[in-house]
Amino acid sequence: xxxxxxxxxxxxxxxxxxxxxxxxxxxxxxxxxxxxxxxxxxxxxxxxxxxxxxxxxxxxxxxxxxxxxxxxxxxxxxxxxxxxxxxxxxxxxxxxxxxxxxxxxxxxxxxxxxxxxxxxxxxxxxxxxxxxxxxxxxxxxxxxxxxxxxxxxxxxxxxxxxxxxxxxxxxxxxxxxxxxxxxxxxxxxxxxxxxxxxxxxxxxxxxxxxxxxxxxxxxxxxxxxxxxxxxxxxxxxxxxxxxxxxxxxxxxxxxxxxxxxxxxxxxxxxxxxxxxxxxxxxxxxxxxxxxxxxxxxxxxxxxxxxxxxxxxxxxxxxxxxxxxxxxxxxxxxxxxxxxxxxxxxxxxxxxxxxxxxxxxxxxxxxxxxxxxxxxxxxxxxxxxxxxxxxxxxxxxxxxxxxxxxxxxxxxxxxxxxxxxxxxxxxxxxxxxxxx
Numbered sequence: 001x002x003x004x005x006x007x008x009x010x011x012x013x014x015x016x017x018x019x020x021x022x023x024x025x026x027x028x029x030x031x032x033x034x035x036x037x038x039x040x041x042x043x044x045x046x047x048x049x050x051x052x053x054x055x056x057x058x059x060x061x062x063x064x065x066x067x068x069x070x071x072x073x074x075x076x077x078x079x080x081x082x083x084x085x086x087x088x089x090x091x092x093x094x095x096x097x098x099x100x101x102x103x104x105x106x107x108x109x110x111x112x113x114x115x116x117x118x119x120x121x122x123x124x125x126x127x128x129x130x131x132x133x134x135x136x137x138x139x140x141x142x143x144x145x146x147x148x149x150x151x152x153x154x155x156x157x158x159x160x161x162x163x164x165x166x167x168x169x170x171x172x173x174x175x176x177x178x179x180x181x182x183x184x185x186x187x188x189x190x191x192x193x194x195x196x197x198x199x200x201x202x203x204x205x206x207x208x209x210x211x212x213x214x215x216x217x218x219x220x221x222x223x224x225x226x227x228x229x230x231x232x233x234x235x236x237x238x239x240x241x242x243x244x245x246x247x248x249x250x251x252x253x254x255x256x257x258x259x260x261x262x263x264x265x266x267x268x269x270x271x272x273x274x275x276x277x278x279x280x281x282x283x284x285x286x287x288x289x290x291x292x293x294x295x296x297x298x299x300x301x302x303x304x305x306x307x308x309x310x311x312x313x314x315x316x317x318x319x320x321x322x323x324x325x326x327x328x329x330x331x332x333x334x335x336x337x338x339x340x341x342x343x344x345x346x347x348x349x350x351x352x353x354x355x356x357x358x359x360x361x362x363x364x365x366x367x368x369x370x371x372x373x374x375x376x377x378x379x380x381x382x383x384x385x386x387x388x389x390x391x392x393x394x395x396x397x398x399x400x401x402x403x404x405x406x407x408x409x410x411x412x413x414x415x416x417x418x419x420x421x422x423x424x425x426x427x428x429x430x431x432x433x434x435x
Contacts, residue, residue, distance in 0.1 A: 039082055042108065044070070045114075047096075048115060048117075049116075052074075053075070056322065057093040058092050058336070059078050059089055061088075062087055066081075067363070067405065068405040068407065070407075070408070073410055078106075078405060079404070080103065096117055099115055137261070140276075144185065147331070151370070152180070152370035154180055156364070158363050158406050161174075161213050162358065162360075164358070170356075171199065172200045175217065176195045177192050177217050177362075179191075179221065180370060180376065181370075192221065192382045211356050212389055217362055218382070219360050220337040221334075223323045224337065226325070226332075240271060241262060241271070241272075243259055245259060252327075254281060255280040256286060257278045259275065273290060284332055286332070287325065288321075298315070304319070312345050313345070313346045314346075315346075316342065322338050333364070336364065337362055341359070343356050
């Protein structure tokens with residue numbers, strides 16, 4: 001399947017390489033510039049009935065492009081410029097009633113926000129517009145020129161990728177990137193420029209196996225189905241799927257169809273299965289949640305594994321995707337996406353296997369029209385083959401990220417970072433070289 005998103009790389013190494021000096025220079029900038037330039041508000045978004053955290057809920061400063069999302073524990077950290085003292089924060093989550101709260105009601109810590117479920121059954125009246133689910137999907141893809149950004153834009157995004165061995169954190173890499181996004185009707189690909197980057201890796205957990213993710217921010221960017229439909233629904237491949245309606249919900253009081261899709265049983269390629277959330281009135285894809293339908297683990301492995309140890313077999317257990325779109329002035333744009341990959345490594349002559357998981361996510365935190373339509377110089381652009389973990393080194397103080405909205409780190413990640421920092425301090429005090 002030549003159009004699949006290739007995103008994982010396994011490399012067997014004997015020792016970790018030397019410091020990347022170019023990446024290290026990114027951290028020689030002033031870290032105190034932003035102390036008073038923004039106000040930060042932290043909290044959690046939960047289901048009002050179950051009190052369970054809502055993962056990937058969106059918070060947006062109304063009338064602006066400033067936004068962030070909650071992490072896998074439902075926590076958020078929203079940064080607002082200090083000169084903005086009035087306004088409303090719009091809190092939304094798929095399948096829940098949108099809530100608008102005054103900025104003045106937020107405190108620095110412990111903001112608890114509860115959302116109410118909003119789910120309706122799909123009625124015969126609802127089905128009066130589309131003739132069938134597949135036709136609705138086709139029409140939605142055709143209408144991207146009407147419903148999505150038609151101007152070139154420059155987007156600021158926060159990107160994060162993590163690697164775990166079973167439940168233990170191995171590596172965390174983060175970056176702020178500039179995305180030079182072309183109109184949705186353009187066939188030109190988006191360009192990505194690295195602005196800042198940082199990483200933290202505990203090599204003691206790697207068992208001589210350097211598990212790396214190739215593609216960096218492009219793994220999340222290419223999940224923008226409306227910009228890159230060729231990675232999932234081409235004119236030819238869309239007929240390889242079965243589509244059916246699975247109910248409806250409401251987002252911002254607008255009816256949204258839920259469409260299930262899954263590859264047909266007679267199709268042997270590794271295709272996808274999942275749900276599409278389509279605005280009923282204007283036929284707009286507002287969100288998509290899907291996964292690779294692994295029909296043959298060896299064939300699936302060929303899509304992702306570039307290099308592996310000769311004494312091991314590597315198979316994907318799960319490959320899951322999500323993309324969310326946002327609306328501004330009647331036009332929609334890519335706002336957030338994430339990828340989750342889990343791999344099993346069967347070693348020769350070993351009783352137990354290894355299980356690694358990696359996730360990457362990217363959230364648009366601000367954007368503006370690219371009036372001059374200029375793109376970064378070729379040398380400044382990230383290549384789609386980038387391994388971010390090799391481009392960044394060290395982990396600076398979280399305040400280094402200044403006014404940029406970030407995805408609040410999970411407690412487990414924070415614990416891993418603190419542990420690694422202690423290890424580095426001990427090794428430095430004992431005169432050992434840093435890994």
